[in-house]
Amino acid sequence: MIIKEPRISLLGTRALLFEAPGETSLTTQRRIWSLAREVGTWPEVSEAVPGVNNLLVSFSVPPRTLAPIESRLQSAWDAATPMILQGRTIELPVVYGGEGGPHMADVVAHTGLCPEEIAEIHARPLYPVYAIGSHPGYCYLGGMDARIATPRRKVPVLKLPGGAVSIGGSQTGVSASAGPSGWNTIGTTSTTFFDATRDPPVLLQPGDSIRFRIVEVVR
Template structure:
């Protein structure tokens, strides 16, 4: 688990992270904290992440100890923000060249292909945060029976639209890049368009529903 505290990631940018469970109730607390901190004088941006909150200031904060105490107070208060947005249905081709690790996930979980796909398509996955790369959605809601370790040797390049699982998370790559997750399928969807407003297709509080359009065993 992550260490709780305030950590610098630049002269005017700080990360407040909390050692807490990865679930919707705790994520709602970060959403509420982001709103509260966004109203604070000198805060240029407050962005909720996965069990953390990133703060960007207009100038270097003078008293970091006081800032950390304020953040700790907000966390202990436990206020939550309930976000309910749109649901995006995404057709997935499970297995085949776009899902090369589907059988490995079966071996790791002790489930067969039909069971893996049934469990994976059952929930509506809430977007907890958007980050990592432009448009990428961190999702909550993966069935614990699909929990798998990260790959020992990451892939150097994974196409955009790749559907992967690792730990208690699942997600679709918004663009090509390296990955240490287990890729079980592929989708034809664009999560980020710099010419659109907003540029990201989904926001925190939105949800994704996966549908098995095709299975290539």
């Protein structure tokens, strides 16, 4: 559902979620980044974390009333201009299909495209990193071609390995660690997205970009 006006909701007593209006787009996401930087400077805010089309705001002290904060957030959003972050471009080698892409056949059945066409279409764009979340190191990406959009799975997979390249609806992403998923896995990469011994431990940040490189398409 696409909301037409900003929506603000409490998350417990020390946090709220600001949801931006309109469709998900890079321009809207850049305004979210700008809003996060502004709100993060407010003295009562302990953290401002950008999500996809939203901003999580945590407070050091629970707010007594929501109305003043709603008004201030609305004003900050109205004044926010798209923030251009000059990030890095990371190339990810991907083996499409085969054991590492167990749901390629489902994407083929839904789209009517062959595995080689799906891999070529998937690897063509430069994907901007909108936000980091879900699990450590996971990147929410924009820019996937609508021709390979495939509904999420009715029955989630209990454990996908790290590096699983998947499609869920109109989005694509790469699992940073092993875990459950309702997305359709079409390939795998050996790239490591999270390493607690690194500084910083996550490979990518909002404003970076991902380019997938086809290593092989396995039928």
